[in-house]
Structures are given as structure tokens and as C-alpha cells.
Amino acid sequence: MKRLKVSNNVIRRLPRYLRKLDELSAQGVSRVSSSELGKQLGLTPSQIRQDFSCFGEFGQQGYGYHVPTLRAQVAAILGMDRNYRAVLIGVGNIGHALIDNFCFSDWGFQLTAAFDVKPEVVGTVFNKVPVLSVEELPQYLDEHETDIAVLAVPKDAAIPVTRLLTAHGVEAIWNFTNVELTEPNSSVIVENVHFSDSLLSLSYFVSERQDEKAARAAREARREH
Amino acid sequence: MKRLKVSNNVIRRLPRYLRKLDELSAQGVSRVSSSELGKQLGLTPSQIRQDFSCFGEFGQQGYGYHVPTLRAQVAAILGMDRNYRAVLIGVGNIGHALIDNFCFSDWGFQLTAAFDVKPEVVGTVFNKVPVLSVEELPQYLDEHETDIAVLAVPKDAAIPVTRLLTAHGVEAIWNFTNVELTEPNSSVIVENVHFSDSLLSLSYFVSERQDEKAARAAREARREH
DNA sequence: AACAGAATGTGATAAAATAAACAAAATGAT
DNA sequence: ATCATTTTGTTTATTTTATCACATTCTGTT
Numbered sequence: 001m002k003r004l005k006v007s008n009n010v011i012r013r014l015p016r017y018l019r020k021l022d023e024l025s026a027q028g029v030s031r032v033s034s035s036e037l038g039k040q041l042g043l044t045p046s047q048i049r050q051d052f053s054c055f056g057e058f059g060q061q062g063y064g065y066h067v068p069t070l071r072a073q074v075a076a077i078l079g080m081d082r083n084y085r086a087v088l089i090g091v092g093n094i095g096h097a098l099i100d101n102f103c104f105s106d107w108g109f110q111l112t113a114a115f116d117v118k119p120e121v122v123g124t125v126f127n128k129v130p131v132l133s134v135e136e137l138p139q140y141l142d143e144h145e146t147d148i149a150v151l152a153v154p155k156d157a158a159i160p161v162t163r164l165l166t167a168h169g170v171e172a173i174w175n176f177t178n179v180e181l182t183e184p185n186s187s188v189i190v191e192n193v194h195f196s197d198s199l200l201s202l203s204y205f206v207s208e209r210q211d212e213k214a215a216r217a218a219r220e221a222r223r224e225h
Numbered sequence: 226m227k228r229l230k231v232s233n234n235v236i237r238r239l240p241r242y243l244r245k246l247d248e249l250s251a252q253g254v255s256r257v258s259s260s261e262l263g264k265q266l267g268l269t270p271s272q273i274r275q276d277f278s279c280f281g282e283f284g285q286q287g288y289g290y291h292v293p294t295l296r297a298q299v300a301a302i303l304g305m306d307r308n309y310r311a312v313l314i315g316v317g318n319i320g321h322a323l324i325d326n327f328c329f330s331d332w333g334f335q336l337t338a339a340f341d342v343k344p345e346v347v348g349t350v351f352n353k354v355p356v357l358s359v360e361e362l363p364q365y366l367d368e369h370e371t372d373i374a375v376l377a378v379p380k381d382a383a384i385p386v387t388r389l390l391t392a393h394g395v396e397a398i399w400n401f402t403n404v405e406l407t408e409p410n411s412s413v414i415v416e417n418v419h420f421s422d423s424l425l426s427l428s429y430f431v432s433e434r435q436d437e438k439a440a441r442a443a444r445e446a447r448r449e450h
Numbered sequence: 451a452a453c454a455g456a457a458t459g460t461g462a463t464a465a466a467a468t469a470a471a472c473a474a475a476a477t478g479a480t
Numbered sequence: 481a482t483c484a485t486t487t488t489g490t491t492t493a494t495t496t497t498a499t500c501a502c503a504t505t506c507t508g509t510t
Contacts, residue, residue, distance in 0.1 A: 042407065079429055079435075101319065109428075192423075193418070203332070206372055206396070
């Protein structure tokens with residue numbers, strides 16, 4: 001598979017393609033064209049073809065794309081067949097929700113262990129995932145190859161825990177804390193899930209629409225006058 | 226405040242500016258230049274100035290930006306001073322986590338009520354938020370002006386609940402389900418929090434780095450040979 | 451088997467986003 | 481009070497991203 005300097009925008013679209021392809025599969029659709037895909041995702045056919053062409057030639061002229069094949073290709077591009085191993089740090093509300101409800105294995109991940117400081121959760125097992133003490137974390141990381149850490153600790157613990165993780169070889173963090181983790185000289189890969197950023201974007205769009213409505217109303221009031 | 230066709234990228238950076246400004250405030254910093262802000266956020270000073278200039282002139286030549294003032298301006302741009310009212314649908318694991326841990330009021334939102342189908346949660350109160358039955362939802366929406374709905378229901382309920390919400394005047398949805406809500410003819414504003422999309426992006430970047438490492442190792446092995 | 455219709459992959463073109471450059475204006479030190 | 485320094489807001493240039501257009505190739509029907 002080629003992999004030549006692909007832009008961020010392209011990468012962010014890949015999971016959406018995957019999701020749509022799964023949906024089509026579930027509907028029994030086995031063949032799809034870039035224009036159909038574009039219509040359903042709100043993208044131009046051209047963009048879709050160009051996105052895929054970053055990684056290879058997955059379609060067939062005059063036919064389109066074979067859904068299961070394309071799905072497999074996109075999954076491979078995303079690394080879903082690499083069986084990455086993950087640990088979760090912080091079994092609070094959000095951490096707990098992830099263990100119980102987020103199906104890591106659906107996306108090619110294996111959640112091997114969780115860690116927390118609270119004595120009442122240490123030693124328990126949720127959804128087949130054992131909760132260990134954070135004190136055991138360094139040794140665990142040294143002994144078990146771990147590709148990503150899911151960070152769901154309270155705000156104050158975010159930076160120290162990140163230091164610990166990187167010091168023990170973790171190279172990627174899925175960050176659920178509302179803290180900017182990326183440090184200047186660190187090479188760790190950070191993917192943020194900032195709830196507040198998302199909500200504030202929504203807030204912006206709602207405000208924008210409200211203002212447009214108000215402006216329209218004002219214009220009409222003036223006209224009637 | 227001006228608001229003239231601002232690109233999505235700009236809007237997505239605003240919450241990050243807000244977060245950084247809060248951090249600076251907490252550190253007692255009251256003055257910041259675009260270059261300092263840029264250094265701390267990994268952006269060019271030019272981009273930061275251009276972003277702000279979409280909405281007005283908030284700085285002062287030779288001085289920079291007054292942190293509290295700029296913070297207030299960004300907050301206003303994002304609509305944080307409009308006291309939007311929100312309801313939550315689906316008090317499962319993620320919904321519960323949001324009620325208990327996500328401080329809506331910090332971002333200018335008021336979570337007025339939650340709704341669920343499960344008899345054992347209906348009637349309870351979490352963090353001052355009453356949980357009502359979904360059967361009461363239509364009437365509630367008709368009687369209480371509601372700006373956004375937080376959707377945290379199981380996959381199958383996502384579309385029907387969305388229809389219900391839009392039918393009763395809700396114009397914005399913060400979507401935590403893994404379902405593509407945006408329908409062709411609907412004008413509802415949807416902001417997605419797709420955990421899986423985020424994890425898969427991370428998976429891509431990890432795979433990319435792994436491949437680079439492997440390629441480097443192969444090159445070196447060849448050289449030594 | 452031939453041919454009209456479809457749909458890809460890609461090179462060219464247009465649009466958008468980012469970065470650089472600079473004039474204007476305020477600061478703060480001498 | 482003056483002047484070198486700083487830093488903005490904005491214009492211009494550059495880079496990146498998305499769209500268009502089309503030659504090529506496969507499909508499926510007659």
C-alpha cells in the first residue's frame with residue numbers, strides 16, 4: 001500500500017468512509033460508485049476518488065467499488081488489522097463508560113488493563129478488563145508491549161501521568177482530559193477528544209444561526225414600517 | 226461584532242484559543258502577543274492575527290492582547306454568554322458521565338433535564354438534573370425553550386429520537402451516537418463526537434510511524450550488509 | 451462480438467487556507 | 481520629548497486543498 005504524505009483532511013475522512021461502507025454492507029449493498037458515496041456523505045465524487053488514490057487503486061472503471069473490498073482496504077489503511085494493545089488510565093466516570101460501552105475490539109484494539117488510584121476500584125474487573133493500581137503501571141508497561149494509552153484521569157494528573165507513560169515507551173495517547181498535552185520536544189502522538197471544544201463549536205454555529213434569524217427579522221420589520 | 230463567512234478551520238481553533246487564554250489567566254499572565262500565543266499553540270502569529278481579524282480588532286499595536294479582554298471577546302464570539310438551554314437524551318453510561326462530570330455551566334450552558342426509557346432511572350435526580358421519561362419529552366420541548374439536545378441514546382434510537390427532537394423545534398444536536406445524523410433535507414445543526422473516528426485517526430498515525438520505523442530499520446540492515 | 455453507457459484514476463485548473471511582508475501605531479526607555 | 485522597538489491589522493504571495501475535465505477501461509446488453 002502506498003502512503004505518501006497524505007494530508008490530515010484526508011485521514012479524518014477515512015473513518016467516515018469506513019462507517020458508511022459498514023452501513024452499506026449492513027443494507028446488503030455490495031457495489032457503490034464514488035458519486036453515490038459522495039451523495040450520501042455530502043462530498044464530491046471527485047474528492048472521494050482522489051482520497052482513495054492516495055493509497056492505491058481500489059475501484060474498477062465502469063463498475064465502481066466493491067463494498068467489502070473497499071471496506072477491507074480502508075480498514076487496512078487505518079491500521080485496524082494490526083491488533084494494537086491499549087491500556088486505560090483513570091477509571092472514573094468517563095473511563096468506566098469506555099470500558100463498558102466502547103467496543104475496542106470492533107476497531108482492532110485490545111484493551112488489556114485499566115489503572116486507577118482509588119482503592120475501591122483497584123482489583124475489580126469490568127467487562128473482562130482488570131483494574132490495577134497506578135503504582136503497578138510502570139512495571140506493567142515494561143513487561144507488556146503497549147501501543148496506546150487512553151488517558152481519562154482528572155485534570156491535575158494529566159501531565160504527570162503522560163510523563164510516566166512516555167518514560168515507559170508509550171508512543172500514542174488518546175486524550176480525554178481537557179488539557180493540551182502536546183509538549184514542544186515530545187514526539188508522542190496525541191489524539192484529543194475535547195468535549196468542550198466540540199460543544200463550543202456547536203455553540204458558535206447556533207449563535208450564528210440565531211444572529212442570522214434576528215437580522216432577517218429586523219430587515220422585515222423595517223420593510224413593513 | 227462582525228461575523229462574515231468565517232471558515233470552519235477558524236471556528237475550530239477558537240475553543241483552543243479560549244483554553245489557552247484561561248491557562249494564561251490562571252498563571253497570572255495578563256498580556257500576550259500573537260507570536261507568544263503562536264509558540265504555545267503551535268501556530269504562526271500571522272494565522273492567529275488573521276483569525277481574530279475575522280471578528281474585530283482586539284489587540285493593540287506595540288502591546289499585544291490584554292488576556293482578560295481577549296478571553297471575553299472569544300467567549301462572546303463562541304456564544305458563551307447566551308445561556309443556552311440543553312436537554313440530555315439517554316442516561317446510559319456516557320449520558321450519566323456527562324451529567325456528573327461535564328460542567329455545562331462552565332461553557333455557558335444550562336442542562337435543564339435528562340430523559341430516558343428505563344423505569345429505574347426515571348424520576349431520579351443526578352447532579353441537580355431531573356431524569357424524566359422520554360414519553361414526556363415532546364410536551365417538555367413544547368413548554369420549555371431548548372436550544373440544543375445532547376444525544377446519548379443507543380444506536381437504534383438515534384434516528385427516531387432525532388426526528389422527535391426536530392419535530393418539536395430543536396435546532397441543534399450534540400451527537401454522541403456513532404450514527405451519521407445529518408439528513409439531506411434537514412436544517413438541524415449537528416456536532417458529532419465520534420469516539421471511533423478519533424481512535425481510528427490515532428490508529429492511522431501510529432501505523433504510519435510504525436511503517437516509517439520499519440522502513441528505516443530495513444534501510445539500515447541493507448547498509449550494514 | 452460489438453458498442454453504448456458508466457465510472458475510474460489522474461493531470462490541469464480553480465478555490466481556499468496559510469504564511470510572509472509591511473505600513474501604521476502604540477510602548478517604553480533614555 | 482524623542483526615538484528605537486514592538487506588535488498589530490491588512491495586503492500580497494505562496495502553498496495547500498478541492499474541483500473539474502477527460503482519456504481510458506470495464507460493464508452489460510443487443
